[in-house]
Amino acid sequence: MPAASTPSLDIATLSAAYASGRLRPTQVVDLVLRRLEQAGDDKVWIHRPPAAALRRRAVDLEALSPDQRAGLPLFGIPFAVKDNIDVAGQPTTAACPDFAYEAKAHAGVVARLLAAGAILVGKTNMDQFATGLVGVRSPYGVARNPFDPEVIPGGSSSGSAVAVAAGMVSFSLGTDTAGSGRVPAGFNNIVGLKPTKGLIGTSGVVPACRSLDCVSVFGLTVEDCMHVLKVAAGADPADPFSRVAPPMATAPAKGRRMGIPAPDQLRFFGDGPAKALYRDAVDRARDLGWTVEEIDFTPFAEAAELLYSGPWVAERTAAVGDFIAAHPESALEVTRKIIMGGAGRSAVEAFRATYRLEELRQRAQAQWQRMDLLLLPTSGTIYRIDEVMADPIATNTNLGAYTNFVNLLDLCAVAVPAGFRPDGLPFGVTVMAPAFAESLAAEAAAELHRSAGLSLGATGHAMPAARAIPGEDARLLRLMVVGGHLSGQPLNHQLTGLGARLVECGRTAPVYRLFALPGLPRRPGMVRVAKDGVAVEGEIWEMTPDAFGRFVAAIPAPLGVGSVEMADGSRVCGFLCEAVATEGTEDISSFGGWRAFIASAGD
Structure with a gap:
């Protein structure tokens, strides 16, 4: 865990240090390399470029004129990417060594970030083929949770979350099909932004469920994640599911209606501290000026069950099933069982499930007439590694209770830290909003995060001063x-x-x-x-x-x-x-x- 006396890598602090001349990119790269060395074999990384390559990138950035630097919104900002996202000249494994290939080009989102001046530190560990919310399904080991090495880091974007929480990078990319960009944020005391489907293109990303996949952003603050989103979002001609956000106003969050499930619809799986911390977060929302409304969570919960009990699992089979069928021993047993379980699904089942989803969408829409935002636990509980290993399917299912429905119902979400259990493990909540309303969700989530009075990740650094959430200037x-x-x-x-x-x-x-x-x-x-x-x-x-x-x-x-x-x-x-x-x-x-x-x- 880095000492709080060393510089914080949150984007606001780092950018201010660059602007004042107190830091240079080469110094930040040296700091990052020292932290990587101190972390040792933490199982966070699958591939890292040589230290010399990072230093060359930093030197090239320092050679730019002041005007050129001003045009780079991520100048000198170190970041990491999940290893199912292509980086030119580096291997993409999706946590399956036999599947590995050398990427010929950057994923569209990686190209955008590098063009904005960011420094890529490496590619991170993950649940194999992005199948899991636990972070233990990898032949490369289990990324070490910085709060307790015996506790799961959350998945599937485990390494990306830990890299941010431990202060090794300023932000990272994950992917989020069923909660993989939010659950690890909750388990590592950081922010996880799952944008609207298609807002960040997925060209150059190994698919899980292609119609539902999202590239997500981990950061130390909500403002940092939204800053990255502003760079990363945009039309991706190579992604047929790419969407461009319509004009959306930055509407004030205060005074709006925040929905919460009725008490008998909440599930904490016997985790009393998590229940208490969620209740505290709801109370803080009221204190901050939001109107809290109880809603019927049933259609959301039923949609969540569709993701793995319904035919959408066949989309995972379509993504990498041919490879697994040809190389069955190359995949972990639990991964193989889940992905190949979709092979028996029929087109009739798919259509019936689609009809059912539309019914649930209508019922969910009725609840959205009663609220502007939805506030949920990021997960109802957290598990130790041995608990997950003993019951890998049920524990994973429980972690998706508040995440699995979000992409099916076309929502955006921001997961933020909300406190610590008595045993010192983090707890988080998630603010959700309709598609393309990231700014609204982010404003509420940022205030909730700050009201919790927590330090950043596992770094010990204090929260930087609040700043405006990037958004459109349109007037409602x-x-x-x-x-x-x-x-x-x-x-x-x-x-x-x-x-x-x-x-x-x-x-x-x-x-x-x-x-x-x-x-x-x-x-x-x-x-x-x-x-x-x-x-x-x-x-x-x-x-x-x-x-x-x-x-x-x-x-x-x-x-x-x-x-x-x-x-x-x-x-x-x-x-x-x-x-x-x-x-x-x-x-x-x-x-x-x-x-x-x-x-x-x-x-």
Whole structure:
């Protein structure tokens, strides 16, 4: 464990030291090499380039002019990559020596990071073929957990997490299909960012479940991970699953709704300290200004079970099954059993599971109408190495209870430290948000992390000063809806499909009349009147300007969007109707809102 008196490698501290001239990249490389030597045979690394190569990279960076350095957002920042990610000229093993090949080109994400001035220290140990959340399924040994060598480091990105926690690199890349970028973060007192599927391209990454795979980022702070994401994200022409984020506003997290499962839906597998630490994190969330809402976790839990009990395991067979079939002794027994278990899955099963997932997605979406963020334990417990070896499948399954559903339901997630058990082992929580809402999840996660008052990883270094979470500058626009676009109504999907989020329920000023318009789907028309007006109940939703423009363009006459006066005197955009279209229609103003009218009609 590095001494706290030596420099912290968090990106903010290191970048400030470079800017002031107190440190140079060659000095940082020498520091990293000393720490690697002090760590000894920690089983963290599968391949490292020669020390001379690292020093040459540092010298080349130091030769750059100040203007050139300013254009490199990761200037002189040391990092590591999981050994299922290609680095040109270096072997890629996926923790299977017989599978190894020398990469001819960098993975797309590695190329981006190197172009931004980062220094690649090496390739890290992992659960073989990224199959596992435990970190013990590797012929290269078990990466040493810096808090207790008898405890699992978490997987499958075990080495990448330990390298950051032990202060050997500033950040690292993992992969996260079922939780591999979050569980190791929780077990090593660091941050794990699992971005939206496709946001970081996966070209040059050995696939696990190709439609679900994500490249993840480990760091010492949330801000560091988001800084790396800003460099790493972008279109990847060589990855057919690549996606570019739509314009998303950086919305304030404070005051928003944070969902938590009902108490009887939480599982800690007999781990009382973990239960208490999660409860503490929820209390801190309230103290920080979030509204905590209990939600029905059932659809999320059932989706999690689909990942390994359903046909998605066949995608692992599609990825590396041919190699294992041809070289059965090259894979570990547990890895071979899991991956080849998908060979018997049928297309009928796959379609049925897809239908089931869509049902669960709809049910989960209903819960997202009640929350903006979801706060969960990163894992319900932690295990010793001997416990996992004695029961490798059940222990691994338990660790995925709060992670397996995230990619299936297209969410993003930020795992952060949340405290220590009495035995000195770390505990973490994860903040989740809908796709492409990384900035929102990150802002909440960063505040939760800081409120825990913890040092960085296993380094002993204090948390650096808070800084802004990188995000888009788009301003969110608000829209008042009073009819078919309300939550649970037939047209609500037009809002949610554009990434809109429910902000609050509210009432207009008492200056409107409400009418039931003819046609299907049934909808009301709201008209401002000079007298005899009523207050109309509705919901306020927010969305990006781009989404707002597309939504408004699709509104059919006689409806339109104008300025609506609210009960508190403020104004917000909202649905209004041409007065002429309400002639001869039923005036339903006495009901005070569309839902009350629908209920009275028995619809």
